[in-house]
Amino acid sequence: MEKTINITLKVWRQRGPKENGAFETFQLKNISTDSSFLEMLDVLNEQLVSEQKEPIVFDHDCREGICGMCSLYINGHAHGPDEDVTTCQLHMRKFKDGETITVEPWRSASFPVIRDLMVDRNAFDKIIQAGGYTSVNTGGVPDANSIPISKIDADEAMDAASCIGCGACVAACKNGSAMLFVSAKVSQLALLPQGRVEAAARVKKMVAKMDELGFGNCTNTRACEAECPKNVSIANIARMNREFICAKLKD
Amino acid sequence: MWLLNSSIGKKLIMSISGVFLILFLLFHMSMNIVAVFSADAYNMICELLGANWYALVGTAVLAGGFLVHIVFAFMLTLQNQKARGNQSYAVSERPKGVDFASQNMFILGTIVVLGLIMHFAQFWYKMQFAEILGHHEVELGTAVVGVADGAAFIKYWFSNPIICILYLIWFAALWFHLTHGFWSAIQTIGWSNQIWYNRWKCISNIFATVVFLGFALVVVTFFLKSLCA
Numbered sequence: 001m002e003k004t005i006n007i008t009l010k011v012w013r014q015r016g017p018k019e020n021g022a023f024e025t026f027q028l029k030n031i032s033t034d035s036s037f038l039e040m041l042d043v044l045n046e047q048l049v050s051e052q053k054e055p056i057v058f059d060h061d062c063r064e065g066i067c068g069m070c071s072l073y074i075n076g077h078a079h080g081p082d083e084d085v086t087t088c089q090l091h092m093r094k095f096k097d098g099e100t101i102t103v104e105p106w107r108s109a110s111f112p113v114i115r116d117l118m119v120d121r122n123a124f125d126k127i128i129q130a131g132g133y134t135s136v137n138t139g140g141v142p143d144a145n146s147i148p149i150s151k152i153d154a155d156e157a158m159d160a161a162s163c164i165g166c167g168a169c170v171a172a173c174k175n176g177s178a179m180l181f182v183s184a185k186v187s188q189l190a191l192l193p194q195g196r197v198e199a200a201a202r203v204k205k206m207v208a209k210m211d212e213l214g215f216g217n218c219t220n221t222r223a224c225e226a227e228c229p230k231n232v233s234i235a236n237i238a239r240m241n242r243e244f245i246c247a248k249l250k251d
Numbered sequence: 252m253w254l255l256n257s258s259i260g261k262k263l264i265m266s267i268s269g270v271f272l273i274l275f276l277l278f279h280m281s282m283n284i285v286a287v288f289s290a291d292a293y294n295m296i297c298e299l300l301g302a303n304w305y306a307l308v309g310t311a312v313l314a315g316g317f318l319v320h321i322v323f324a325f326m327l328t329l330q331n332q333k334a335r336g337n338q339s340y341a342v343s344e345r346p347k348g349v350d351f352a353s354q355n356m357f358i359l360g361t362i363v364v365l366g367l368i369m370h371f372a373q374f375w376y377k378m379q380f381a382e383i384l385g386h387h388e389v390e391l392g393t394a395v396v397g398v399a400d401g402a403a404f405i406k407y408w409f410s411n412p413i414i415c416i417l418y419l420i421w422f423a424a425l426w427f428h429l430t431h432g433f434w435s436a437i438q439t440i441g442w443s444n445q446i447w448y449n450r451w452k453c454i455s456n457i458f459a460t461v462v463f464l465g466f467a468l469v470v471v472t473f474f475l476k477s478l479c480a
Contacts, residue, residue, distance in 0.1 A: 010341075021338075023341065073340060073342075075342055076340065076342040076343045076344035077344060077346065102341055102342040104342070107335075107338050107339065107340055108336055109333060109336035110334065172346065173335075174331070174335060174354055175331035175334060176331065176334030176335040176336065177258075177331070177334065179258075207257060207259060208257065210258070211256075211257055215334055216258075216330060216331040216333075216334030216335060217258045217261060217262055217327045217330060217331055217334075218258070218439075219327075219331070219353065219356060219435070220353060220431070220434075220435040220438050220439070221349055221350075221354050222348055222349050222353065223345075223346055223349050223354075225348070226348045226349055234448070235443065235444045235445040235448060237438065238441050238442070238443040238444060238448075239441070240259075240441075241259055241263075241438070241439055241440065241441040242442075244257070244259045245259065245263060245441055246441075248253045248257075248260070
């Protein structure tokens with residue numbers, strides 16, 4: 001038989017970016033421990049709709065941990081208490097019967113609240129637009145292994161590329177720094193020969209954009225790495241610093 | 252200028268000035284340990300570091316290093332608070348793998364500066380500063396001692412248990428500050444990766460502990476000596 005729990009939810013409600021928000025408390029009964037956290041919120045929203053109340057606004061899309069849309073700061077952790085998963089992959093079995101669960105939006109000056117739990121993460125798109133791409137003509141699809149790349153570099157580039165841009169790093173950082181995100185995007189290209197061509201210009205443009213958008217300065221607390229659902233390493237931040245300092249010294 | 256305008260530039264200044272201060276700590280600690288073995292040898296060092304031109308230049312450079320480190324700490328902390336925004340989390344837990352020191356560097360730094368003010372009032376003001384003003388002897392408690400008689404200063408202050416405890420608290424704050432500061436500086440310069448991160452962290456802990464023990468040794472030794480006297 002499936003197990004169910006009763007929970008108390010404390011959810012942040014805020015009507016718009018300029019308005020003051022506050023917590024609202026909800027009681028939920030008979031929530032299946034097999035349901036995901038977002039399914040639980042769906043149940044709550046259906047309940048609210050049937051009571052003619054405004055449903056809670058939250059971001060979500062693929063619900064399989066790859067799109068980076070879901071967010072939520074749950075019980076003091078970005079993407080909740082489970083490790084290396086996004087909120088959509090968090091299950092209610094991680095919570096106890098009778099538990100009070102506090103749900104907050106990402107809180108950072110660069111991620112203003114749009115409504116309730118949904119925040120504006122456009123700043124990340126702007127950073128990518130500043131240089132997170134390759135514009136060299138790479139021709140047609142090359143034969144496999146025609147460009148030799150070491151296994152170590154390939155693995156590290158792949159690990160950096162696993163960043164889904166959800167913003168948990170910024171949400172978890174006491175400095176509101178986006179350096180884990182930016183460094184992952186710098187690293188995934190800097191490690192490969194195709195991305196190397198524009199590496200110096202890229203890191204300068206992306207860091208400049210990051211600073212311009214008002215993200216904070218990394219103090220190496222490692223909270224980003226600990227809360228990252230994709231386990232992106234702060235070794236990427238060291239690589240970005242190295243790339244940036246070398247690029248500036250060459251100028 | 253990218254060093255002053257960009258986030259990484261400012262962090263680089265923070266880390267380079269930090270490494271410079273770390274080297275100074277190493278020097279100061281080595282100098283102190285001499286006092287444990289020989290008061291005369293220690294006083295000879297104090298003589299060398301009086302109001303000579305090279306000691307004054309050294310002091311000025313050192314003060315500059317401190318100033319840069321402190322000014323940038325304020326700048327970066329204010330910027331980071333602004334980036335964080337006004338709204339704080341109602342529930343916030345320190346994730347696994349995040350050290351206490353790493354999130355409290357500014358507070359630890361403040362304790363270090365407060366300790367420094369106490370230390371300056373007790374030693375530097377009556378030693379190098381008095382010599383700059385042209386004095387050769389100063390009052391220390393009920394006695395009158397030479398400005399370069401460092402051993403007498405150590406004996407006098409560290410016979411007081413409250414002063415000893417204050418110094419040990421100061422060193423403890425410094426220990427926390429260094430365990431994070433050392434590897435963090437290296438990481439900011441970019442000399443780290445997945446393998447070296449663990450190595451640097453281990454080196455930081457060892458270094459901070461050596462510095463702590465080196466400084467504490469002098470305080471404890473002279474306190475115990477004062478009890479026997």
